[in-house]
Each structure stands twice: as structure tokens, then as C-alpha cells.
Amino acid sequence: MPVLFFSHPGLQGELLYTLVSEALPMNWEKxxxxxxxxxxxxxxxxxxxCWQMLSSGDTSRIIGQLQSLDHPLILLINFPMELPGRTASQLRSPNIHFISDASCSQQTLLRNLRQALGSREGARRANLRNRLLLTRREQEILHQLTTGDANSTIASRLHLSEHTVKNHMYNIFKKIGVKNRVQASNWAKLHLEPENP
Known part of the structure; x- marks a missing residue:
């Protein structure tokens, strides 16, 4: 699974992304x-x-966006050294980690980031594997979902009731962390093997 790097567009963000993505050999997306x-x-x-984000005039909107991120591991880097206590306390959460402020050296940033990404990797993989274990039936329904057919059509094709299909859809959405059929279909196309005819 790739690591997602959020930054504002511009030279500073591009340079930091290049530094991090070249120094830490992982699959990265910006x-x-x-x-x-x-x-x-x-x-x-x-x-x-966080440099441009938290030093811009629209801090409350950015804090709201960061708080709304639904992910177990969010690493904040390059935040202003003089980060106001109120801002820091608003961002305190079990899934949000302050890694390095803007005053640290490149070596410190990379070391802290490497440790944060590596220390949780084993536990995170096991947790993700458990959360994403789809039953065979859920996988069948998810494959059918990629066709764009309605629940009633999927139910008829798999000899199930429409209510059962809806229940499976609910469980699938929860397990893979999506909110709608389009996201589920996109997830399936990326992660599931094609069904044998």
C-alpha cells in the first residue's frame, strides 16, 4: 500500500516531497x-x-480537514515551530502524530519519519488484513457490484434475497472503508482478482 503525502502545490512542497520520497524507499503518492x-x-x-497549511490565514479550515481525515496513521511534518498550543491541542488524537517541526534538520526529519512509518508497519498490516478479510460471498457480491447492476439484479443472479445483498453491501463498505457503490467498485477493481468465468 502506498504512503500518501499531502502538501500545498508549490516549490517548497515539491522539494520536501522529493526529499522524503527519494530518501525513504516506499511507494509514495502526492x-x-x-x-x-x-x-x-x-x-x-x-x-x-503542515508548513503552508498551518501558516496560512485559513488555519481553522485546515484543522477541520485534518480532524476529519479517517485514517489510523496520520503523520504531521514541517509544522511551524511556534505552533500555537490551541492548534496543537485541537489536533491531538490517537491517529495524529507530530513528527518533526520546521526547524529540524533533514536527517532528523527522515529518521523520525522512517521510525514512525516502520514501527507501526507490522501491527498495521495485521490490523488491515483482519479488517479487510472479505468472505467469499462478500467477494462475489463485490465483483457483481463492479458491473453496475442494481441490488435486485445481483440478488437474482446469486440466488439471494435483495435484503441479504444489502446486508453484505453494508458489511463490505465497513470493511474496506468506503461510503458508496462507486468507491466500492473502484476499490474492487484495484484489490480483487478477476472472477473466473
């Missing part, structure tokens, strides 16, 4: 906050370059 390609659970971690 995006602006809220404009990533996949649902957040597609990523093993989210790294947020």
Missing part, C-alpha cells in the same frame, strides 16, 4: 488535501506537510 486519487484506507499512512 496530492493536495482532499484531492487524493483513492479513498484514504487505500494508503498505509498519510504524511501531511
Amino acid at each position: 496530492a493536495e488535501l482532499g484531492k487524493q486519487r483513492h479513498c484514504l484506507h487505500h494508503y498505509s499512512a498519510i504524511v501531511v506537510d
Whole structure:
């Protein structure tokens, strides 16, 4: 699973992304906050370059966006050294971690980031594997969902009641961390093997 790097567009964000992605050999993707390609659970971690975000005039909106991120591992880097206590306390959460402020050296930033990404990797993989274990029936229904057919059609094709299909859909959405059929279909196309005819 890739690591998602959130930053504002611009030279500073590009340079920091290049430094981090070249120094830490992982699969990386860069995006602006809220404009990533996949649902957040597609990523093993989210790294947020906070410099321009928290030093801009719209801090309360950015804090709201960061608080609304639904992911177990959010790593904040490059935040202003003089981060106001109120801002820091608003961002305190079990899934949000302050890694390095803007005054640290490149070596310190990379060391702290490497430790944060590596220390949780084993536990996170096991947790993710358990959460994403879809039953065979759920996988069948998810494959059918990619066709775009209605629940009634899927139910008829699999010899199930429509209510059963809806229950399975609810469980699938919860397990893979999506909110609608389109996201589930996209997730299935990325993660499930094609069904044998």
C-alpha cells in the first residue's frame, strides 16, 4: 500500500516531497488535501506537510480537514515551530502524530519519519488484513457490484434475497472503508482478482 503525502502545490512542497520520497524507499503518492486519487484506507499512512497549511490565514479550515481525515496513521511534518498550543491541542488524537517541526534538520526529519512509518508497519498490516478479510460471498457480491447492476439484479443472479445483498453491501463498505457503490467498485477493481468465468 502506498504512503500518501499531502502538501500545498508549490516549490517548497515539491522539494520536501522529493526529499522524503527519494530518501525513504516506499511507494509514495502526492496530492493536495482532499484531492487524493483513492479513498484514504487505500494508503498505509498519510504524511501531511503542515508548513503552508498551518501558516496560512485559513488555519481553522485546515484543522477541520485534518480532524476529519479517517485514517489510523496520520503523520504531521514541517509544522511551524511556534505552533500555537490551541492548534496543537485541537489536533491531538490517537491517529495524529507530530513528527518533526520546521526547524529540524533533514536527517532528523527522515529518521523520525522512517521510525514512525516502520514501527507501526507490522501491527498495521495485521490490523488491515483482519479488517479487510472479505468472505467469499462478500467477494462475489463485490465483483457483481463492479458491473453496475442494481441490488435486485445481483440478488437474482446469486440466488439471494435483495435484503441479504444489502446486508453484505453494508458489511463490505465497513470493511474496506468506503461510503458508496462507486468507491466500492473502484476499490474492487484495484484489490480483487478477476472472477473466473
